[in-house]
Amino acid sequence: MSLEIRCCDLNVEAAVRDRYSAAAYQAEAALCCPVSYDRKFLEIIPSDILERDYGCGDPSKHVRAGETVLDLGSGGGKICYIAAQVVGAAGRVIGVDCNDEMLNLARKYQGVVGDRLGFHNVEFRKGKIQDLKLDLERLEKHLIENPVRSSSDWLRAEEYANSLRVSAPLIADNSVDVVVSNCVLNLVRSEDRRQLFAEIFRVLKPGGRAVISDIVSSDDVPFELQADAKLWSGCISGAFREDRFLVAFESAGFHGVEILERQVEPWTTIGPLEFRSLTLRAFKPQPVTASDFRHAVVYRGPWKRVTTDFRQELVRGEQVDVREAEFAMLAQSPYRDQLVLLPNANVEVGAAPSGSMFVSLNLAPEAGGCCSPGSKCC
Numbered sequence: 001m002s003l004e005i006r007c008c009d010l011n012v013e014a015a016v017r018d019r020y021s022a023a024a025y026q027a028e029a030a031l032c033c034p035v036s037y038d039r040k041f042l043e044i045i046p047s048d049i050l051e052r053d054y055g056c057g058d059p060s061k062h063v064r065a066g067e068t069v070l071d072l073g074s075g076g077g078k079i080c081y082i083a084a085q086v087v088g089a090a091g092r093v094i095g096v097d098c099n100d101e102m103l104n105l106a107r108k109y110q111g112v113v114g115d116r117l118g119f120h121n122v123e124f125r126k127g128k129i130q131d132l133k134l135d136l137e138r139l140e141k142h143l144i145e146n147p148v149r150s151s152s153d154w155l156r157a158e159e160y161a162n163s164l165r166v167s168a169p170l171i172a173d174n175s176v177d178v179v180v181s182n183c184v185l186n187l188v189r190s191e192d193r194r195q196l197f198a199e200i201f202r203v204l205k206p207g208g209r210a211v212i213s214d215i216v217s218s219d220d221v222p223f224e225l226q227a228d229a230k231l232w233s234g235c236i237s238g239a240f241r242e243d244r245f246l247v248a249f250e251s252a253g254f255h256g257v258e259i260l261e262r263q264v265e266p267w268t269t270i271g272p273l274e275f276r277s278l279t280l281r282a283f284k285p286q287p288v289t290a291s292d293f294r295h296a297v298v299y300r301g302p303w304k305r306v307t308t309d310f311r312q313e314l315v316r317g318e319q320v321d322v323r324e325a326e327f328a329m330l331a332q333s334p335y336r337d338q339l340v341l342l343p344n345a346n347v348e349v350g351a352a353p354s355g356s357m358f359v360s361l362n363l364a365p366e367a368g369g370c371c372s373p374g375s376k377c378c
């Protein structure tokens, strides 16, 4: 399914930059879709930031202690400062935004929030979320020393940018536990969206996840609305059609794509079109390392049959053999509770390797579970 459904002359990047540069100074109510955050996390965040809340959901609810979190389009830094409290001193949070005024606002309070928290685990980096390899501040430094005065200079600057992407990427491959974003993906130009999803996939560790809150539309947004700078920068006309948003993650290689929250009443409507906030989660798979079918699962229901992201059909109540890497995936959230896990189901007990399957897959057994081969406790 194509993500490039747009065709208009709007300069999306200029429209978005101008709107958010102004909104960093002067709070703009029209950019706010009401969200209820956990109030205990707001206490240490300065009002300057809270007043400039341009989010539409709360992906920070889905991060955990000790994790490395990347917030795409971090704006004034509110989600980063909430996540910083959840991940704690052992975790870290990186906010990426390409807008100088927003970065200034977020960084202005970095020391204050860190002091109130008792540790400093947040940083803000300048980059475009569809190009998370390019460190725009390093490029800027180079351009000050090597100003562009001709097309040849410009070509050399491009070469330098490419070398930076390789030698010092803004966000390294496989380095992040959870990518969050709050109301930003819809602002990216349609022609950059395929790369945007590929970048989210690239920076996540295998097994890592994306938790994204964004605005989705009930149908395709007509071209005349897409050409409206105010509607685009206002998170409306760049909204993903809801079904396409889910498919975009699947097409980028994610599995376990799941809607976590979906506004019942639309945030706004234009004619028959409804625009609402949706929060989804999607996982980056672990690499497949083995192809034997030594393990099995039984799907508990309630559906009669379901199809997994690796295109295997599970019929309620039927035992199905699965590969090692797929089993490792199914033994974790969000699948685990829907399945009876049968590690080493196809290996005779006497022939099973020493140590339980949970040990070799580095998985903890489910609470109350007792399924290691040879175990007599069930």
Ligand SMILES: C[S@@+](CC[C@H](N)C(=O)[O-])C[C@H]1O[C@@H](n2cnc3c(N)ncnc32)[C@H](O)[C@@H]1O
Pocket (backbone or CB within 6 Å): 016, 020, 031, 052, 053, 054, 055, 056, 072, 073, 074, 075, 076, 077, 078, 079, 096, 097, 098, 099, 102, 127, 128, 129, 130, 181, 182, 183, 184, 187, 188, 235
């Ligand atoms: C609607 S605001 C959301 C800000 C923040 N996430 C929040 O919850 O308040 C969008 C933010 O994304 C940034 N942004 C938009 N497009 C971007 C892009 N392509 N790359 C990096 N940042 C972008 C804007 O500068 C702005 O700070």
